[in-house]
Amino acid sequence: MKKILIVDDNSDLCEVLSDMLTDAGYQVKSLHCGANVLKEARKNPPDIVLLDVGLPDIDGRKVLEELKKNDNGPMVIMLTASGDIKTVVGSMKMGAFDYVIKPFLNEELLMVIEKALENRDLKDEMNYLRSELAKTSSDKMIGTSSVFQQMLKKIRTIAQTNMTVVIHGESGVGKELVADMIHRESPRSGKPYIPVDCGAIPENLVESELFGHKKGAFTGASADRKGKFEQAHGGTLFLDEVTNLPLATQAKLLRVLEDQKVWCLGGNKAVEVDVRIIVATNIDIATAVKHKTFRDDLFHRLNEFNILVPPLREREEDIALIANHFVKKANEELNKNVKGITSEAFKRILEYRWPGNIRELKNVIKMATLSTESDHITASDLPLSILEHQADHKNAEGLNPEMSLEDLVSNLEMKLIRNALSRAGGNKVKAAALLRLDRKSLYRKMDKLGIS
Ligand SMILES: Nc1ncnc2c1ncn2[C@@H]1O[C@H](COP(=O)(O)OP(=O)(O)O)[C@@H](O)[C@H]1O
Ligand SMILES: [Mg+2]
Structure with a gap:
């Protein structure tokens, strides 16, 4: 049964x-002043609020503003005496669904209520579709190896919280997909997911x-512009390659995270934001901190x-x-019909170090699918870089000769x-x-190196 909350100081009208x-089949509750509306709306969320503009204790618009802070909040219909049309227009701008002018006919009010309920259902459905779409359009992460499965488990657990997450790993391993999955599996999945490539x-x-x-x-600032933080309000902001942020910006970022408020450039008022932060980096942040290119406190x-x-x-196992x-x-994209990879080619693939990880594998397979003349990818379809690398032992790390000892x-x-x-x-003991x-x-070494 749909719930309606009436807020009007005229108790006869309420009755x-x-x-x-x-x-008419609704579950109804009435209040005679504005003071307890928010408490009631939290305790027993209504679908519709009929809100008198002229309440004795609080301005009806103030109540409206508070109710509208919750995106899943009720549809609000303003009740007004004919004189204050200006207030009504203001209320509509603030997100009221519609208004009726006292005295009104029952039919008139019932019609507005029905319209509001339809609208609300539509909104719910749109949110649902949007989150479903987000699920299907993003690339799926594949893997059965135990390290990968453990990582997925970690992702699902952490997704349920609001904790800030640092994702690290070499370039091309799938950090963006991990960030995306944390958001999709989180209670914020119906809200915006805003990725920013800080580099x-x-x-x-x-x-x-x-x-x-x-x-x-x-x-050059020719119009007001909302920043990524505000765009991500209610959802998740993903700062990719976060170590590329200039030091001055890092200081501001820290302040935003601590205050949960942003000051836009040239603005004179802070805006509250509720944003979950995920960052990714392919360099070791602890080393960047040591080199003073990344702030310790941040x-x-x-x-x-x-x-x-x-x-x-x-x-x-996952390769x-x-x-x-x-x-x-690649078959779908290139309109080909390659059946698979020969065992000879596959052996080469397994022996290679894949410094560019999954991104590199994806490109190599796409090129090989395109160029092969057989119905399987053979070793000769693979690029020279892979065939020539066989002499290197795959665990020998390419070390940068310019690094200090x-x-x-x-x-x-x-x-x-x-x-x-x-x-x-x-398992640390093992x-x-x-x-x-x-x-x-x-433990001491891990602490020193910033591994947790
Ligand atoms: N587990 C996985 N299964 C399938 N594709 C993956 C997987 N991980 C990453 N990819 C693909 O590899 C490419 C690189 O991933 P990306 O998230 O951009 O890496 P990173 O941000 O770590 O450099 C993307 O095309 C992505 O779709
Ligand atoms: Mg990336």
């Missing part, structure tokens, strides 16, 4: 309306992009939870699955520890044993 609406925005525009600006805030604020997306070469998936996709050692230690942790399924370290030394 008459209440009887009429009950007869792709010119430094002088990054703050206006994130926090918005007012017209005239700087040369790192700690962001690092409430972290997810390491393992490189493809550590997920051998076949993902490669075959890409063959299918200290960084080289940290880098190696980090890799060894991550590798041991992943082989030990995240990982310590694999590394022939005692548990305390492992």
Whole structure:
């Protein structure tokens, strides 16, 4: 049964309306002042609120404003005496659905109520469709290896919270898909998901992009513009390649996260935002902190939870699955009918290190599908880079000769520890044993290197 809340100081009117609406099949409750409306609406959410503009205690518009803060809140119909049309127009602008002028006919009110309810159903349906669409249009993540499955489990758990998540992993491992999945599996899935590539925005525009600006805030700001934070209100903001943010912007970002308010450029009022933050990086943030290119305090604020997306070469089991998936996709895209990959070609694929991870695999398979003249991808369809790389041992890391000795050692230690942790399924005692370290030394090293 649909619920209607009547708010009017005229108790006779309330009584008459209440009887009429009950007869019409609604569940009705009335209040004579504005003070308890919000409490009542929270306790027992109505579908419709009939709201008197001229309440004795609070301006009806104030109540409306509060009710409209909740996106799933009730449809509000204003009740007004004929004099205050201006107020009514103002209320409509603030999100009231419609108004009726006292004295009104029962039929007139019933019609407006019905229209409002229809509208509300439509809105619900649209939200539902939007979230379903988001589910189907995004790429699915594939993998059966235990490291991958463990990661999925972590994602599903963390998705239910509002915690800030740091996703790290090499380039091309699927960090964007992970961020996207956290949002889709979260209670915020019906709300906006706004990804921002922090590496792709010119430094002088990054703050206006994130926090918005007012017209005239700087040369070229020809109109007000909402920032990504405001766009993501109620939902999730994904800051990809977050270590690319300039230090000054990092300081502002920290302030926004602490205050949950944004100040747009040239604005004189902070806007409250409710946004869940996910960030991703392919470089180690702890190292960036050490090199003073990333703020220590921001790192700690962001690092409430972290997810390491393992490189493809550590997920051998998944390679076949993902490669075959890409063959299918490439067939569709290129209008081909390649049946699969020969075992010879597959052996080469398994032996390769995949420094560009899944993104590289996807490109290689697409090219091979395009160029093959047989009904299977053969070794000769693979690019030279893969065939020539066979001499390298696939676990030999390409180290940057410009690194200092200290960084080289940290880098190696980090890799060894991550590798041991992943082989030990995240169990630190086992990982310590694999590394022939005692548990305390492992903790100390992990702490120093910023691995959690
Ligand atoms: N588990 C997976 N299964 C299938 N495709 C994947 C998977 N992970 C990543 N991809 C694909 O690999 C490519 C790179 O992923 P992306 O999220 O952009 O990587 P990153 O952000 O870590 O560089 C994308 O085309 C993505 O769709
Ligand atoms: Mg990326």
